Amino acid sequence: MHWIALPLPWRDEPATSPASTGAAAAAGTMAAPAAGWWALRFTPRVALADGDTVLLEVSTTERLWGGRDALRVLVLQAWAEAAGGQGALPQPPGMQPPWGSGPTALVAQAWLRMALAGHAPRGQQEPAVHTLPLHTLTALRPHVASLERMGCRTWGALRALPRAGLARRLGAGVLRVLDQALGEAPEAHAWLELPEQFALAAELPALATSADALLWSAHRCLTALQGWLQARQQGALALELAWRHDLRRIDGVVIVPTQALQVRTAQATQDMAHLRRLLAENLARTTLAAPANQITLRLLESAPLPHRSASLLPPGDHGGGCPGGADNPASPGEALHQLLERLSARLGPEQVQAPVLMADHRPELMQQWRPAAEVLGRPSTRRSAATSAGGGAEAALDASPDALLLPPWLLNPPQRLAVQGNRPCHHGLLRLLAGPHRFEAGWWAAGDGGADDPTHTGLALRDYFVAHNAVAGLVWVFRERLAPPPDGAQGLARPPRWFLHGVF
Secondary structure: OOEEEEEOOOOOOOOOOOOOOHHHHHHHOOHHHHOOHHHHHOOOOEEEEOOOEEEEEOOOOHHHHOOHHHHHHHHHHHHHHHHOOOOOOOOOOOOOOOOEEEOOHHHHHHHHHHHHOOOOOOOOOOOOHHHOEHHHOHHHHHHHHHHHHOOOOEHHHHHHOOHHHHHHHHOHHHHHHHHHHOOOOOOOOOOOOOOOOOEEEEEEEEEEOOHHHHHHHHHHHHHHHHHHHHHHOEEEEEEEEEEEEOOOEEOOEEOOOEEEEEEEEEEEEOOHHHHHHHHHHHHOOOOOOOOEEEEEEEEEEEEEOOOOOOOOOOOOOOOOOOOOOOOOOOOOOOOHHHHHHHHHHHHOHHHOEEEEEEEOOOHHHOEEEEEHHHHOOOOOOOEEHHHHHHOOOOOOOOOOOOHHHOOOEEEEEEEEEEEEOOEEEOOOEOEEEEEEEEEEEOOOOOOOOOOOOHHHOOOEEEEEEEEEEOOOEEEEEEEEOOOOOOOOOOOOOOOOOEEEEEEO
């Protein structure tokens, strides 16, 4: 196991006063756990310890974040964002937040306390566990003075003392905690869980008499909301900021106990800066009836906000990459057309090909493969086979009503079928379900006259059918029609041939 320990970025006392309503009191109990919600995006095993430490067990999730070191960097960045300025521990410029890590939660917490005191030897944490001072373990703090008078100042020195005597003098619970810290006994933690609904109340440090004061106090609640949304993979659509008045009457006039302001967004978002601006704009037009002493932020409506997957292709105008924008800017890199041009130059134009749609009714010629360097950047309109060969104008292929009957798999070349009683056979007699779909195409192309390959004969005279039997399933077959003989010539009469051209 591997644990990371960090101080709570902020914490508040639960806002539960006798004057609170039931909803506000329930929301106030969420204040302390909310300080650790930001960590749930990295691992589901998050716990709060001693009211001042966030513990993350990351051994099962660190590989998903690129390894232990990469995850630690991300966790420290998220902690700094959660600290956000209000209630954050002061850090010198350029210094990272204090943290600790170790094979057990108590070791990680002990190294965090050493880091807070400025005595954390980075890179030598695990080998130096037995040199940790006694005061870094919470259960030993009541006994530190007496143990130091005995010359025992470290975990290792305490571990070397007789267990029976220590149990009689300090209690069995202290030895059990020491065993848990050293990994010799299992630890038990109350894992942090997100509530089903977000509602967070916070007592104000001073009476708020203006909209700016309310917005400043709502900053911490918005930070907690961001952690809740990120852990739930949700985006906020509507939220409510309510505040409780400190006075009940002004000049004999009864004042309502609370006021509320609702804010809605057009799209689900986790951008707290945007929500803060919306709250500021609405609060600027709101008049406080009396000074406020407590605020409550509630999420009224949310929607799933899945993360967008990155593309396997480099970004560019011709595909690849993520679309640019404020929320998802395209990362810089080589464009797709530049990559294909470079590969074509390196491997040869014929080795890098792209499909080109053709305006041809013959299924085997509706698409052709051409060198990518030639077709890249051209309009994606279909071209007729006649104009593509002669360089004429491009023409679009009109969609036929029964184009949906085209099968997803074509045979190249078509397979000639046996005929029994003028019916085609493929694993038995085929029953014709739909058709015929008749067309004549390819009169402009000269074929080689292949006897068993009708796709090489240039002129195609075919009647297509959708056929079926219990063994073959749905197939696409065509009956070849004979071309009319030239004027004055005597044609040889022969039965029409059937071919299997596609499989559904």
